[in-house]
Amino acid sequence: MRKKIVAGNWKMNKTLQEGIELAKDLNEKLTADKPNCGVVICTPFIHLASVAGMIDESIMSLGAENCADKEKGAYTGEVSAEMVKSTGAKYVILGHSERRAYYGETAEILKEKVNLALANDLKVIFCIGEVLEEREAGKQNEVVKAQIEGSLFDLTAEQYSNIILAYEPVWAIGTGKTATAEQAEEMHAFIREVIEEKFGKAAAEDTTILYGGSCKPSNAKELFAKPNVDGGLIGGAALKADDFKGIIDAWK
Numbered sequence: 301m302r303k304k305i306v307a308g309n310w311k312m313n314k315t316l317q318e319g320i321e322l323a324k325d326l327n328e329k330l331t332a333d334k335p336n337c338g339v340v341i342c343t344p345f346i347h348l349a350s351v352a353g354m355i356d357e358s359i360m361s362l363g364a365e366n367c368a369d370k371e372k373g374a375y376t377g378e379v380s381a382e383m384v385k386s387t388g389a390k391y392v393i394l395g396h397s398e399r400r401a402y403y404g405e406t407a408e409i410l411k412e413k414v415n416l417a418l419a420n421d422l423k424v425i426f427c428i429g430e431v432l433e434e435r436e437a438g439k440q441n442e443v444v445k446a447q448i449e450g451s452l453f454d455l456t457a458e459q460y461s462n463i464i465l466a467y468e469p470v471w472a473i474g475t476g477k478t479a480t481a482e483q484a485e486e487m488h489a490f491i492r493e494v495i496e497e498k499f500g501k502a503a504a505e506d507t508t509i510l511y512g513g514s515c516k517p518s519n520a521k522e523l524f525a526k527p528n529v530d531g532g533l534i535g536g537a538a539l540k541a542d543d544f545k546g547i548i549d550a551w552k
């Protein structure tokens with residue numbers, strides 16, 4: 301049975317002190333009222349080691365928002381998968397549309413990152429999704445399929461079992477314009493078909509596919525009610541403990 305997950309992506313928000321406060325607050329709230337799903341918080345690199353020491357791992361896990369495409373060495377400013385793992389993090393987000401668009405991350409670069417993350421025992425939350433023009437041209441399926449094929453199709457079945465997918469239509473990220481539950485379901489079902497073609501039916505059924513893009517407490521329940529939507533990858537609403545918990549509670 302695939303796992304239901306609500307994951308937060310803090311992006312480039314929160315000072316170290318603010319991040320510690322948020323993690324503490326969330327940890328307290330979820331200790332008092334246990335979640336019905338897996339919870340992951342993905343924080344900037346600088347928060348990882350501090351936050352790792354303060355969260356109850358039976359309730360939530362920690363992840364990074366990125367890692368380098370190189371193993372180690374003279375790559376000033378980069379943070380390797382091995383370094384991420386050494387903080388206590390268990391997950392890493394890769395292929396976020398902001399990384400693809402603003403930092404030129406190609407399918408090839410992402411393939412390297414995915415390999416290094418998996419080699420260091422990190423689970424990968426791999427993001428895919430089309431931009432508005434692609435949706436308007438009816439090309440969303442083609443785009444998403446190419447993103448999956450381009451970075452994940454060389455994985456072994458064993459490696460693939462550590463991948464979580466996150467469908468994030470770029471036009472819905474931070475815009476307040478959520479995909480409808482029907483649009484999300486339609487794409488998630490298609491993604492499962494793409495996975496089935498390559499990795500087989502069991503792997504497709506076992507893949508957790510998250511929806512991301514303006515997901516909030518007010519729309520999470522409707523989205524998560526769809527059979528192929530296994531949770532969310534949350535940006536803005538993950539920055540307030542009450543909002544994030546409101547989304548987690550959509551599984552109750």
Ligand SMILES: O=C(CO)COP(=O)(O)O
Binds near residue numbers: 472
């Ligand atoms: O990009 C996202 C999560 O990775 C979604 O961001 P928002 O929830 O702010 O739209």
